[in-house]
Amino acid sequence: MADRFGHALVIGASSGIGEALARRLAGEGTRVALVARRQERLEKIAREINAAAGEQRAFTFVHDVLNRDEPPLLLQRIAATLGGLDLVIYAAGILYRPEDGEFNTEKDLEVLEVNLLGAIAWLNPVAERFAALGHGTIVGIGSIAGDRGRAGAPAYNTSKAALATYLEALRNRVSRTGVVVVTIKPGFVKTPMTADLGKLPGAVSADRAARLIVKRMHRRAVTAYIPERWRLISWAVRAVPSWLFRRLGV
Template sequence: MAKILIIGATSAIAQETAKHFAADGADFFLVARSPEKMAAIASDLKVRGACRIETFELDASDLHRHQEMLDAALETLGELDMLLIAHGTLGSQKLCEESVVETLKELNTNFTSVISLLTIAANYFERRHRGVIAVISSVAGDRGRKSNYVYGTAKGAVSIFLQGLRNRLSASGVSVVTIKPGFVDTPMTAKIRKGLLFTKPGIVGEGVYQAMQQKKDVVYLPWFWASIMFVVKSIPERIYKRLSLG
C-alpha cells in the first residue's frame, strides 16, 4: 500500500485524486491551511478505504516550515512512496499589474513555494532510489496570455523546473510527473465564466491518479489540451499578440 504526501490536500483536484488512492488502501499525510477541511476530507477518505490518515496544518508560502513538514510526514508514516503538490492560487491579474507586492505574492505561492518543496523532497526520494513526485502545473504555463500572465509565468517556471528535475532524478529511478490541466470547474475558478472547455475535477483527479500510477512524464488533462496547446504554441508572435485569447 502506497504512502502518500499531499500538499494542498483541500484543493478540488487533490481531493478527487486522493479518493482513487484511498480505494487502494493507501496511507495519507495531508497538508493544507484548514484543519477543519482536512478533517472532513480525512473522514471521507477513511470511508473510501484509506488505511491511515494524518494531517498537518501549513500555509505553503511559509517556506521556513517546509522541512519541518516533511520531517513530520516521515516520522509519522516511516517513509514516503509518492508526493503530490497541488496547492496554488489564481489571483487577480489586474491587481498584479498594479502592484509589485501582489505580483510577488502570486509568484511566491505558485512558484517559489513549489520549488522549495521540490528541492527538499527531491533529495529524499533521490536517496531512496524510487518514488513518484507529481505536481499540478497548468496549460497556462505553455504560453503567456494577457488575462493571466503572472499566474502563467509561475506555472511555466514550475514546468521547466520539473523538466530539469525529471532529467536529474531519472537515473535514481524516481519519476517526476508534470500535470497540466486545462480549465477545471473548481472553487478557484468560481469567478470565471464557464465555457465548453471546462471540465469537472473528478475527471482531472482520475487522470492524475492514472498518471502517477503509470509514472508518466507530462500529462495534459483532459487529453485534448495537448492538441490545443500545440496549436497555440505554434502561432507566430506577430500574430499571437493581435489575438483576443483572453
C-alpha cells in the same frame, strides 16, 4: 501500470484537484497526508476518507507554503506518521487575474510564492530523500496556462511555465536514481479556483481530472495533459505567431 502507491503526501489537499487526488488515492488503499492552511476543511475531508475506508488512512497537517523553512522537518514528520512515503504531489496554487490597467506587484509575487517557490521548497527536500532511497514519484500540478504568456494572468502563466521548467530539470537531475518526476498540465477543471470565471470550454470535474492524473502517475508519464486533447490545443496555441496572439487579445 505500477502497483498502487503505499504512502502519499498531497500539498494543497483542502479543495479542488488536490482534494480529489487525496480521496482517489485513499480509495485505492494509499495512506495519505493532507497538507494545506484550512484545518477545518482538511479535517472534514480526512474524516470522510477514514469513514469510507473503515480505518485511518488520511492524516492532516496544517501548513502555509509561504513558510519555506518548514518542509524539511514536516516531511520527516509526515513520513514517520504515514510509515513511509513514495508519492508527493504539489497541488497548491492560487490564480490572480488583474483588471485591465492593473499592475499589482504584491499580488503577482504572491502567485509566484505559492505556485513556484513553495513547490521548490517542498520538492527539493523530497527529491533529496527519494534519491537517497532510490525510488519515489514526484508530481507537480502545472497548467496549460504555462504554455503561453497571456494578457489575462501574467504571473500565473509565468509561475506555471517556470514550474514546468523546474520539474524538467529535477527529472533530469534524479534520472539515474530511480525517482520519477511527472508534470501534469490540466486544462480547465471545475474547482473553487475557476468558480468565478463563467463557462469554461471543455471543463472537467475535479474527480475526472484526478482519475486521469492518477492513471498518468501510475504510467510514469513525463508530461501529461489532462484531458489529453489539451496537448493538441496547446500545440496549436503555441504555433500562433506573437503578433497574431497579441491581436487576438487572449
